[in-house]
Amino acid sequence: MGNWLNRLLGRDNQSSAQSAKERLQLVLIHDRTDLSPALVETLKDEIIAVISKHVEIDPGGVEINLSQTQRENRLVANIPLLAAPGGRRRPRK
Amino acid sequence: MGGKVLTVTSGKGGVGKTTTTANLAVALAATGDKVVCLDADIGLRNLDVVMGLENRIVYDLVDIVEGRARLRQAMIKDKRLPELYLIPAAQTRDKAAVSPTDMIKLCNELRNEVDWILVDSPAGIERGFRNAVAPADQVLIVTNPEVSAVRDADRIVGLLEAEEKGPGHLIINRLKPEMVKRGDMLSTEDVLDILAIPLIGVVPEDEGILVSSNRGAPAAMDERSRAGQAFRDVARRLKGEDVPFPSLDDNKSFFQRLAARFTRAS
Numbered sequence A: 001m002g003n004w005l006n007r008l009l010g011r012d013n014q015s016s017a018q019s020a021k022e023r024l025q026l027v028l029i030h031d032r033t034d035l036s037p038a039l040v041e042t043l044k045d046e047i048i049a050v051i052s053k054h055v056e057i058d059p060g061g062v063e064i065n066l067s068q069t070q071r072e073n074r075l076v077a078n079i080p081l082l083a084a085p086g087g088r089r090r091p092r093k
Numbered sequence B: 001m002g003g004k005v006l007t008v009t010s011g012k013g014g015v016g017k018t019t020t021t022a023n024l025a026v027a028l029a030a031t032g033d034k035v036v037c038l039d040a041d042i043g044l045r046n047l048d049v050v051m052g053l054e055n056r057i058v059y060d061l062v063d064i065v066e067g068r069a070r071l072r073q074a075m076i077k078d079k080r081l082p083e084l085y086l087i088p089a090a091q092t093r094d095k096a097a098v099s100p101t102d103m104i105k106l107c108n109e110l111r112n113e114v115d116w117i118l119v120d121s122p123a124g125i126e127r128g129f130r131n132a133v134a135p136a137d138q139v140l141i142v143t144n145p146e147v148s149a150v151r152d153a154d155r156i157v158g159l160l161e162a163e164e165k166g167p168g169h170l171i172i173n174r175l176k177p178e179m180v181k182r183g184d185m186l187s188t189e190d191v192l193d194i195l196a197i198p199l200i201g202v203v204p205e206d207e208g209i210l211v212s213s214n215r216g217a218p219a220a221m222d223e224r225s226r227a228g229q230a231f232r233d234v235a236r237r238l239k240g241e242d243v244p245f246p247s248l249d250d251n252k253s254f255f256q257r258l259a260a261r262f263t264r265a266s
């Protein structure tokens, strides 16, 4: 569909070049690492299972992302821990 | 060591490898260097017609490899320039007729004869690509400012790194400055951000490229051609000169240049 039409309808205020760049950056992370989005989901489930054996975590809050700088790629996991029963949520300052 | 082997490749087909090979060969030969270009696209011979030498073919690459012709016999001389030669691809054979070792051996012989050996690679990442890249001292990766072409170029960068052929140097072909300004085409900076390899040329979209391939006279032969100028700049950079990249605003449209000419004249 024409770009002008999208703009007219306010569907996107991003230029098509900007979309091209973002889509390329995403697809290349997967090409360069041979990690498909489906594989990342599998990894996420298994990481949740392994960590849950030892500590209580919030499975809904777990994020696994691929990040990259120039030609280096990194798998970044963000895993929120739940407080132990009766434990302190946060250390006092 | 003698001549230097430059391989022109891309991954994706139709981005301008053959156009680039022909124009760089002409531009380098115009500086007085001795140049041979080698069409490694076996079965899909093209460089001969782009250079306008199709009527003079007797022997081809496979004839040399299989010993039916000596190197010198298969080198077609382009009479328009002092020292420019073409070794055409075989049209009726397939890529399996030549191996990477054959290419290395052939290019090593050519190094003693000329200053530059330009290898035009077929599309893809299979045998033909490996044949073309095997003898390379330096690889030029051609891409277009477009998602699929850049993605394929990235794949080539990865393969070259694995083969320890360096990251390669990038040529962005068919850039349309007006579309970049409008935000509807990836800019040179965008493509460089993504591929992160050194840039050696930016060639504008130019109808003159089609006209010149109709005639079999590469645009680099035409002093007034904008794409030809971009290729001549690449040739100078290959020879170690520090040639600045023109900014988008230097690539004025035909009408702007025409207007500028009238203002100057009056």
Ligand SMILES: Nc1ncnc2c1ncn2[C@@H]1O[C@H](COP(=O)(O)OP(=O)(O)O)[C@@H](O)[C@H]1O
Pocket: B010, B012, B013, B014, B015, B016, B017, B018, B019, B020, B173, B174, B175, B203, B204, B205, B206, B207, B209, B210, B213, B227
């Ligand atoms: N800078 C350019 N401006 C306009 N047309 C171009 C340009 N570069 C290449 N082309 C055209 O694109 C087509 C494919 O080019 P070619 O060099 O044969 O690509 P490849 O060898 O990579 O398959 C040809 O028709 C050619 O004339």
Ligand SMILES: [Mg+2]
Pocket: B017, B018, B019, B041, B046, B121, B122
């Ligand atoms: Mg070609």
